[in-house]
Amino acid sequence: MNASNKYSKPAVIVHWMVAILVLVALPLGYYMTDLSLSPRKLQLISWHKWIGFTVLLLLIPRLFLRLTRPVPAPVDTMPGWQRAVASLTHVVLYVLIIAVPLTGWLMSSAKGFPVVYLGLIPLPDLVGKDEALGDLLKSAHEVLTSGLLILVGLHIAAALKHHIIDRDETLVRMVPLLKR
Amino acid sequence: MQGKKILAATILSLALPLVGMGAHAAQPAGTFDQVQPAKNRIDFVFKQMNVPVKGHFKKAKVDLVFDPAAPANSTVRLDLDLASIDAGSADANSEVVGKPWFDIKSFPTATFVSSSVKPLGGDRYEMTGKLTIKGKTRDVTTPVTVTQNGNTAAFDGGFTLKRLEFAIGDGSWSDTSIVADEVKVSFHVEAERRAAK
Numbered sequence: 001m002n003a004s005n006k007y008s009k010p011a012v013i014v015h016w017m018v019a020i021l022v023l024v025a026l027p028l029g030y031y032m033t034d035l036s037l038s039p040r041k042l043q044l045i046s047w048h049k050w051i052g053f054t055v056l057l058l059l060i061p062r063l064f065l066r067l068t069r070p071v072p073a074p075v076d077t078m079p080g081w082q083r084a085v086a087s088l089t090h091v092v093l094y095v096l097i098i099a100v101p102l103t104g105w106l107m108s109s110a111k112g113f114p115v116v117y118l119g120l121i122p123l124p125d126l127v128g129k130d131e132a133l134g135d136l137l138k139s140a141h142e143v144l145t146s147g148l149l150i151l152v153g154l155h156i157a158a159a160l161k162h163h164i165i166d167r168d169e170t171l172v173r174m175v176p177l178l179k180r
Numbered sequence: 181m182q183g184k185k186i187l188a189a190t191i192l193s194l195a196l197p198l199v200g201m202g203a204h205a206a207q208p209a210g211t212f213d214q215v216q217p218a219k220n221r222i223d224f225v226f227k228q229m230n231v232p233v234k235g236h237f238k239k240a241k242v243d244l245v246f247d248p249a250a251p252a253n254s255t256v257r258l259d260l261d262l263a264s265i266d267a268g269s270a271d272a273n274s275e276v277v278g279k280p281w282f283d284i285k286s287f288p289t290a291t292f293v294s295s296s297v298k299p300l301g302g303d304r305y306e307m308t309g310k311l312t313i314k315g316k317t318r319d320v321t322t323p324v325t326v327t328q329n330g331n332t333a334a335f336d337g338g339f340t341l342k343r344l345e346f347a348i349g350d351g352s353w354s355d356t357s358i359v360a361d362e363v364k365v366s367f368h369v370e371a372e373r374r375a376a377k
């Protein structure tokens with residue numbers, strides 16, 4: 001494997017950090033929304049916001065790495081239509097990974113609940129308190145989240161297909177531990 | 181010539197209010213006791229998971245008597261309609277009227293009755309009184325700033341209360357790492373002068 005066929009180590013690390021955080025924020029989001037108001041619910045909502053905001057923060061190094069280092073080309077054996085679908089999926093994943101936490105933060109501001117990151121750092125309110133806008137942003141957060149869920153599913157399914165069916169290097173280069 | 185006159189008039193009109201402020205006699209005399217309910221505000225800020233959340237009460241009945249010539253004789257009584265609370269969200273509003281919080285079925289109103297008013301100099305006063313919420317009475321002290329404007333006076337102040345001293349948020353809600361014990365309360369009350377007899 002030559003250098004351009006590999007992701008840089010920081011790129012791999014930040015990919016998995018974002019993946020883990022998103023995979024925690026998703027079920028946590030669905031679970032906490034269904035709870036009736038309780039101290040536990042308030043705690044979970046706060047954790048959810050902190051995790052989501054961390055995803056947003058990690059986008060800074062992530063996008064920096066993505067734009068400053070060559071991204072390895074898809075494996076040679078991939079047909080053109082698969083390459084097109086893969087790169088489209090990746091672009092939409094990036095968009096949703098920005099849009100989902102951003103609408104969460106916007107919703108929080110609109111509902112009159114400032115976000116205090118880790119309970120320590122107050123974040124600015126992105127919009128003033130406005131119930132109607134808050135409800136709209138809540139729907140946006142839900143709909144975008146469903147989109148994210150579908151794309152994450154597709155993304156994982158494709159990665160597993162490359163590894164198990166095509167038996168190519170696609171997953172291995174993002175999971176160096178799997179090297180066979 | 182014309183310019184000088186305008187300048188003199190401008191200086192005079194700017195200086196006059198200052199003179200008025202200095203000499204109390206320039207204010208009309210009389211007691212304030214006509215409370216303007218539409219102008220009153222009772223606001224509070226509490227912290228959940230360190231996040232400040234604002235709320236207020238929509239209905240409060242305030243009776244007050246304030247005589248600028250004898251401020252120590254002032255009296256204040258507040259009857260707060262607890263059901264009129266806005267605690268920041270629909271969820272919270274339906275929660276806080278319940279038994280662990282204000283239990284408004286048994287305790288629909290909170291009251292404050294002043295016991296003393298101490299002038300601190302200038303427009304500032306210190307008011308002490310008995311606050312009763314959920315059947316529990318505690319002494320509270322709050323600074324009050326009085327802003328007189330002709331026949332209207334605005335009374336502004338605020339203090340911090342500990343919700344658990346009144347058992348507001350009992351049971352699992354008494355965990356102050358989720359909802360802090362301290363609640364900042366602030367008020368704005370306006371009253372007009374009693375009509376001359």
Ligand code: HEM
Nearest residue numbers: 022025026029030033049052053055100101104105142145
């Ligand atoms: C990776 C980022 C995020 C993911 C995957 C995510 C996912 C979710 C999901 C699945 C729900 C439940 C939706 C439903 O069915 O109602 C939810 C709700 C919520 N999210 Fe997020 N979220 C993220 C980031 C954020 C951020 C950054 C904030 C705020 C700063 C936030 C605030 C909220 C709030 C307040 C709710 C509850 C809405 C309600 O019940 O009123 N989220 N989120």
